[in-house]
Amino acid sequence: MPACQPKPPSPATTSANHDAAERYALEDxxxxxxxxxxxxxxxxxxxxxxxxxxxxxxxxxxxxxxxxxxxxxxxxxxxxxxxxxxxxxxxxxxxxxxxxxxxxxxxxxxxxxxxxxxxxxxxxxxxxxxxxxxxxxxxxxxxxxxxxxxxxxxxxxxxxxxxxxxxxxxxxxxxxxxxxxxxxxxxxxxxxxxxxxxxxxxxxxxxxxxxxxxxxxxxxxxxxxxxxxxxxxxxxxxxxxxxxxxxxxxxxxxxxxxxxxxxxxxxxxxxxxxxxxxxxxxxxxxxxxxxxxxxxxxxxxxxxxxxxxxxxxxxxxxxxxxxxxxxxxxxxxxxxxxxxxxxxxxxxxxxxxxxxxxxxxxxxxxxxxxxxxxxxxxxxxxxxxxxxxxxxxxxxxxxxxxxxxxxxLGMWDGDPVSLHPHPPVATAERFVELIGADRIMTEGERALETGDYRWAVQVLHLLVFADPENQAARLLQADAYEQMGYQAEGPQWRGVFLSAAKELRAGVAPVPFATASPDTILAMPIEILFDFAAVHVNGPRAAEVDVRIDFVFTDAPAEQDRFWQMWVRRGVLNARRGTNPDAQLTVTGPKGALVAALLLPVEADKLAASGEIVLAGDAAALVVYAGLLEEFDPRFDIVTP
CATH class of the missing domain: 3.60.15.30 (Metallo-beta-lactamase domain)
Incomplete structure (x- = not known):
């Protein structure tokens, strides 16, 4: 069977699912x-x-x-x-x-x-x-x-x-x-x-x-x-x-x-x-x-x-x-x-x-x-x-x-050990050094054979995060996640565990559905639009810059939403209604074009050349701003570091 293909249910999973049936009112x-x-x-x-x-x-x-x-x-x-x-x-x-x-x-x-x-x-x-x-x-x-x-x-x-x-x-x-x-x-x-x-x-x-x-x-x-x-x-x-x-x-x-x-x-x-x-x-x-x-x-x-x-x-x-x-x-x-x-x-x-x-x-x-x-x-x-x-x-x-x-009660579980732990990779590396990769693999294999899948994924997680290229550990952990998925009553738990198994075997696949569709972004209230831009700002990169740009939304339905000032200082993008007398640049246009200028400022020159927006002032401010933004990769790792 190819390594990336699903495997059949184990005897432990078969038994667990048969036992589960006895707990349910399937006759109803x-x-x-x-x-x-x-x-x-x-x-x-x-x-x-x-x-x-x-x-x-x-x-x-x-x-x-x-x-x-x-x-x-x-x-x-x-x-x-x-x-x-x-x-x-x-x-x-x-x-x-x-x-x-x-x-x-x-x-x-x-x-x-x-x-x-x-x-x-x-x-x-x-x-x-x-x-x-x-x-x-x-x-x-x-x-x-x-x-x-x-x-x-x-x-x-x-x-x-x-x-x-x-x-x-x-x-x-x-x-x-x-x-x-x-x-x-x-x-x-x-x-x-x-x-x-x-x-x-x-x-x-x-x-x-x-x-x-x-x-x-x-x-x-x-x-x-x-x-x-x-x-x-x-x-x-x-x-x-x-x-x-x-x-x-x-x-x-x-x-x-x-x-x-x-x-x-x-x-x-x-x-x-x-x-x-x-x-x-x-x-x-x-x-x-x-x-x-x-x-x-x-x-x-x-x-x-x-x-x-x-x-x-x-x-x-x-x-x-x-x-x-x-x-x-x-x-x-x-x-x-x-x-x-x-x-x-x-x-x-x-x-x-x-x-x-x-x-x-x-x-x-x-x-x-x-x-x-x-x-x-x-x-x-x-x-x-x-x-x-x-x-x-x-x-x-x-x-x-x-x-x-x-x-x-908040994110902390109340146990001091969890308040300031090492991050996952550093923790995994220390455990692997302490226990040894061979012993972890042996314990993972034992747990898998005995149907203790929760423990198998926990212990093998250490090895996968300390050495993500360890193919044997990845495949063994995938086998354990798969059996957990087969046993799950909740479809979201099943989805999480089976997706983890698939990704450990075959690598990261493209995300098939995104909530940030173009229509949704265009429908954002203007203050949310600036919030959306703000989470794309690389804070350390922006720590020493001073960017001040005014935006004029020519098609704003309400007059109070027509003029907005945005500034980036101390690593933070802020925005509020009104204009800034010290703005380096003013960008004017309908909301759809200003969305493009705000989220893809490298395209601003093209938008200005086509007449979709008007730039008044120092266009270099947009160049600096563009250098602060990060693109999000929807294929980030989950089951590997």
Whole structure:
């Protein structure tokens, strides 16, 4: 077998997955009935990008048929969830409410009113959203879109917006775009979370969501993301700023002849999030605060740590406000639940799950446990843990417990040894010198043979980081990571471990998906645009420079955003509104051209020559500034130093 190819499950993994099946309620097939309910049309066409390339083919998941046996290389709980997730198409939730599910990681929800359509969340890409709207037009209604709602600030809920609405209609006020938080807050948090740290986030997300893995019918590679099919590479990510803010619970809007009532739920699954109640339809969504999975308190892709207590608090408030009346709960991922008893049980069960994780993590913290020790100790009570909607298909109990510590107590685990340790390579080199490479390899081989894969990757990590060219150590560690992936119930853990194995064997592959798309960068509020530029500044290189440049945005929608001054001193790029009387240079032009001048200042001369921008003053300031910026390589190493 070639070194870069997946290997079969070991006897230890086969045994572990067979034992796991005994812990699950696999006889409960209720979700298999619910996921099919209301089907209007399945996907019959492949999804193509603007160049005609196939970027999603639902047929690749046909191996996940309902009666297909679970391979030994897949945790049976994850296999079951993936069988459910692969079912996609257009569905009627209730009369007047429809969803397109599973041509993307997130759903497209469309509410039909008397005078038009209200779109709730827009999927991650224009391609998926366009396909979804085409199905709505073909099977439901050709009424115009009269409003768009973002439930929260994550890219898979706004990225496809230009596939559902004309940007000019939003800009003119014809179609309101409603979102939680102030407009400035939503813009700042949506763009800031997904783009300013976007290079690191995209690289980590490629691991967590299995984007680097092949979909493999034998069960050795990618399955689904646990909350949807994969976000596919090559898609178009867009953004439009909200025009209407929801900042208070109880806020109402009449849209297309229907009433929409909102519960503002900040600092939950996203920094800005809200729940939506449509009384005429008795339909409720808690956005991503209630799902057919345990959610992340800390995402593995990287994002702000969330507040588990707030998840519980706002779910309980939702039950108190609308629990007696709700007859259906639909989400921006996975499938709905119907009937008041089922809806209230879902919300109450998830409320208690997040509250349990929060309270028990802090109980153990107060007894002196470290995050990792507490994560090894805490399990959900059986009534919560056996419920399929609380299983770890997105978050896991283990890393959610550790995230509660991070949220409440910070990054330090309380053990002095971890406060100022040597960095990984220096630590590895010292251990290898102390123990010896041969003994580490021998111990790694022993751990692998006995099925102690967690210890195998720990001990071999030392050798790989001390000597990344040690091919035998890399391949042995890859074998251990692979078996950990095969045993993982959480698809993100599986994705991380299998991607690590693949990378150790075959090297770093290109990142297939980036949040910092051109459209997203152009949509940045101007202050965020300067923040984005600032993280590209090489601080040591900029420590002794003094650069002062004014920018005049000729197409700024508000006069106060027209003039901006930027300066770089003491290694820091700062910016504020207004002009600097001591500016060395003034750059004038529309936002699109100024974005290019700010982020690619080496192109400024060309932009000036073509008349797209005007330079007034000393153009050498841009040359100095250009020398301070770094490009981010999305292929940085993870499993090797």
């Amino acid at each position: 097939r209720t979700d298999f009935e619910l996921v099919e309910r209301g089907l209007i049309a399945k996907f019959t066409e492949k999804l193509h990008d603007h160049e005609g390339r196939v970027i999603f083919d639902p047929a690749v998941y046909d191996f996940l048929a309902d009666d297909a046996p679970c391979p030994d290389s897949v945790n049976p709980s994850l296999w079951r969830q993936s069988q459910l997730i692969r079912k996609g198409g257009l569905y009627r939730v209730v009369d007047g409410l429809y969803q397109v599910r599973n041509n993307d990681i997130a759903n497209l929800t469309v509410v039909e009113g008397e005078s038009g359509l209200v779109v709730i969340d827009c999927m991650a890409s224009v391609e998926a959203a366009t396909q979804g709207m085409a199905m709505i037009r073909a099977h439901v209604s050709d009424k115009p879109v009269v409003a768009v709602i973002y439930t929260h600030t994550h890219v898979d809920h706004y990225g496809g917006v230009k596939g559902v609405v004309d940007a000019a209609d939003v800009a003119s006020g014809k179609v309101p775009l409603i979102a939680p938080g102030t407009i400035a807050s939503f813009d700042r948090l949506a763009i800031g979370e997904n783009v300013i740290a976007g290079n690191a986030m995209s690289r980590r997300a490629a691991y967590a969501f299995g984007s680097l893995l092949e979909v493999d019918p034998s069960g050795h590679g990618h399955l689904t993301c646990g909350i949807g099919v994969a976000t596919v590479p090559g898609v178009t990510v867009t953004y439009l700023s909200p025009t209407d803010s929801i900042t208070e619970t109880g806020s109402r809007r009449e849209l297309a002849g229907l009433e929409f009532e909102f519960l503002y739920a900040p600092d939950t699954e996203a920094p800005e999030e809200m729940h939506i109640w449509i009384p005429q339809l008795k339909a409720l969504t808690c956005a991503e605060n209630a799902n057919h999975t345990l959610h992340n308190i800390q995402t593995l892709r990287g994002a702000r740590t969330r507040d588990a207590r707030n998840f519980a608090r706002y779910l309980d408030e939702t039950l108190e406000r609308w629990g007696d009346d709700a007859e259906v709960h639909y989400g921006p991922h996975t499938w709905p639940v119907w009937g008041n008893d089922a809806v209230t049980e879902l919300l109450a069960s998830q409320r208690d799950t997040y509250k349990y994780l929060h309270d028990q993590a802090l109980r153990l913290a107060n007894q002196g446990y470290t995050p990792l020790e507490a994560a090894e100790e805490i399990e959900l009570p059986e009534e919560l843990g056996r419920a399929w909607h609380n299983r770890g298909y997105h978050g896991t109990v283990h890393h959610d417990v550790r995230a509660v510590f991070t949220k409440e």
